[in-house]
Amino acid sequence: MPKITFIEYNGTAHTVEVEEGLSVMEAAVNNGVPGIDADCGGACACATCHVYVDAAWEAKTGEKNESEAAMISFANGVEPNSRLSCQIKVTAELDGLVVRMPAGQH
Amino acid sequence: MTAGIVIAGAGHAGGAAAAALRQFGYKGTITLVGEEPIPPYQRPPLSKAWLKGEATAESLALRPERFYTQQNIQTRLSTTVTAIDRSGHQVQLSDHTAIPYEKLILALGARPRRLPLPGFTLPGVLELRTAADADRLKAAIHPGTRIAIIGGGYIGLEAAASVRALGAEAFVLEREPRLLARVASEPLSAFFHAAHTAHGVAIHVNTQVVGLKGEGRVEAVLLADGTELPCDAALVGVGAIPNEEIAAAAGLECRHGVVVDAQARTADPDIFAIGDLTQRPLSLYNRTGRLESVPNALEQARQAAACITGRPAPSPEVPWFWSDQYDIKLQIAGLPFDVARLVIRGDPTSGAFAVFHLDAEGHVQCVESVNTPAEFMAGRLLIQKRKAIDAAALADQTTNLKELAA
Numbered sequence: 270m271p272k273i274t275f276i277e278y279n280g281t282a283h284t285v286e287v288e289e290g291l292s293v294m295e296a297a298v299n300n301g302v303p304g305i306d307a308d309c310g311g312a313c314a315c316a317t318c319h320v321y322v323d324a325a326w327e328a329k330t331g332e333k334n335e336s337e338a339a340m341i342s343f344a345n346g347v348e349p350n351s352r353l354s355c356q357i358k359v360t361a362e363l364d365g366l367v368v369r370m371p372a373g374q375h
Numbered sequence: 376m377t378a379g380i381v382i383a384g385a386g387h388a389g390g391a392a393a394a395a396l397r398q399f400g401y402k403g404t405i406t407l408v409g410e411e412p413i414p415p416y417q418r419p420p421l422s423k424a425w426l427k428g429e430a431t432a433e434s435l436a437l438r439p440e441r442f443y444t445q446q447n448i449q450t451r452l453s454t455t456v457t458a459i460d461r462s463g464h465q466v467q468l469s470d471h472t473a474i475p476y477e478k479l480i481l482a483l484g485a486r487p488r489r490l491p492l493p494g495f496t497l498p499g500v501l502e503l504r505t506a507a508d509a510d511r512l513k514a515a516i517h518p519g520t521r522i523a524i525i526g527g528g529y530i531g532l533e534a535a536a537s538v539r540a541l542g543a544e545a546f547v548l549e550r551e552p553r554l555l556a557r558v559a560s561e562p563l564s565a566f567f568h569a570a571h572t573a574h575g576v577a578i579h580v581n582t583q584v585v586g587l588k589g590e591g592r593v594e595a596v597l598l599a600d601g602t603e604l605p606c607d608a609a610l611v612g613v614g615a616i617p618n619e620e621i622a623a624a625a626g627l628e629c630r631h632g633v634v635v636d637a638q639a640r641t642a643d644p645d646i647f648a649i650g651d652l653t654q655r656p657l658s659l660y661n662r663t664g665r666l667e668s669v670p671n672a673l674e675q676a677r678q679a680a681a682c683i684t685g686r687p688a689p690s691p692e693v694p695w696f697w698s699d700q701y702d703i704k705l706q707i708a709g710l711p712f713d714v715a716r717l718v719i720r721g722d723p724t725s726g727a728f729a730v731f732h733l734d735a736e737g738h739v740q741c742v743e744s745v746n747t748p749a750e751f752m753a754g755r756l757l758i759q760k761r762k763a764i765d766a767a768a769l770a771d772q773t774t775n776l777k778e779l780a781a
């Protein structure tokens with residue numbers, strides 16, 4: 270199973286194994302990784318699953334769709350590598366992915 | 376071991392509270408008691424993706440089952456809390472045992488309102504709150520079956536959209552002059568009326584249902600004017616009432632919901648209440664209210680967990696809600712209190728627009744956004760900031776929303 274590393278704002282890292290087909294958000298929530306709230310459960314409606322994708326992985330995680338881009342542009346601390354983690358599907362290609370969390374989701 | 380925390384009600388709010396307590400470092404015993412046979416799950420997909428067969432039971436779960444073992448959260452499912460013994464600091468359960476608590480979190484949710492109509496208990500007359508309800512509804516929907524939907528609120532309309540997606544017929548019966556009468560602005564009601572009509576759903580407003588009829592199973596809905604509309608099943612979605620009885624019996628103040636403060640505390644320092652169950656402060660609007668939404672359940676779960684673990688109280692959030700019907704993504708932020716005027720940004724006939732609700736001073740109180748996520752996010756910020764804005768600039772789609780909300 271692909272491994273994903275989440276790095277909290279305070280630097281704490283959590284590496285979890287995830288089934289392919291789930292989203293990066295579900296990987297965090299299912300394993301109790303703090304720092305991702307995911308209030309809408311992945312409906313791309315809340316922007317509380319914001320992460321920064323490490324530069325090395327930006328190409329593999331794909332493009333933001335229009336709705337995600339519109340939502341995230343209003344999130345706190347948005348950067349060019351900001352993504353909504355519920356919109357990134359875990360594939361074998363993403364084994365080793367590293368994402369960082371913002372200071373807060375609200 | 377100390378008594379720890381008992382959470383009564385294992386729904387969205389209860390499940391989230393258990394997880395938040397652990398996330399905030401609570402080390403004591405947590406016991407989650409729930410009437411339903413399965414661990415906490417998400418209800419929103421029951422009328423949407425799940426009903427359409429686009430989600431699995433597994434994906435409905437709030438957390439995988441192993442989460443509760445890993446986080447040392449005890450679950451007592453298929454178990455009802457029958458009474459709260461405040462002086463004895465314990466709750467009584469349906470299996471005639473009792474569990475002691477140091478702190479009790481009530482997360483009992485709400486239940487569908489039932490109509491006192493003849494024929495209401497016929498097989499085939501359904502409601503939609505639980506996964507078991509959703510199973511029954513799904514079993515009734517096949518290509519060609521006719522589903523009567525009584526009540527034109529969000530759950531009814533979402534179900535109608537899913538019924539159409541499954542190739543069955545749906546008609547909606549609404550007593551008020553418009554759909555979503557209590558929860559949406561007129562332009563939004565009109566938009567959804569047109570959208571459902573275009574998808575082949577017959578919408579009957581100003582229509583009073585007086586009964587249901589059938590031999591051993593529902594076969595028709597009876598209207599006040601004597602009309603009988605044949606159907607194969609009927610879904611009743613006419614609002615929900617809070618499950619506050621055991622709280623009221625224990626002497627906790629209830630006013631159409633258990634009364635709590637901005638940290639989800641009741642007047643008893645050891646009892647909290649969260650989610651659909653509560654009558655809560657709406658600090659941005661200087662009143663109280665009962666909200667029925669996932670974000671509300673989560674906000675209050677975090678409030679209670681923060682208070683119990685001695686964390687600073689989280690800052691109040693703007694209430695919000697979403698709904699998906701067909702390819703329509705509706706997001707609503709805020710509540711339409713003290714509204715002086717509506718400002719529409721975008722053209723409703725284009726399928727992408729937003730209705731902003733302004734008070735007399737030009738503060739945004741609420742935004743209803745249809746396929747316009749940027750408007751939703753900007754509106755949410757504007758509501759939080761309480762900044763007066765110029766209605767003409769807001770309506771003008773060339774105005775940059777980011778600058779307006781900054």
Ligand SMILES: Cc1cc2nc3c(=O)[nH]c(=O)nc-3n(C[C@H](O)[C@H](O)[C@H](O)COP(=O)(O)OP(=O)(O)OC[C@H]3O[C@@H](n4cnc5c(N)ncnc54)[C@H](O)[C@@H]3O)c2cc1C
Nearest residue numbers: 384386387388410418419455456483484650651667668669
């Ligand atoms: C079909 C449907 C679609 C929805 N769609 C959306 C949406 O798109 N967006 C949104 O924001 N919200 C939506 N909602 C609302 C949202 O699901 C609720 O606001 C949320 O579930 C509230 O959580 P809760 O924990 O307060 O209540 P619930 O989730 O109802 O949980 C309460 C639990 O307590 C249990 N219980 C009750 N009494 C007892 C007792 N005495 N002892 C033990 N257990 C007890 C109940 O069985 C239940 O499991 C939807 C709701 C439904 C039904």
Ligand code: FES
Nearest residue numbers: 311313316318355
């Ligand atoms: S979980 Fe809500 S937008 Fe990702």
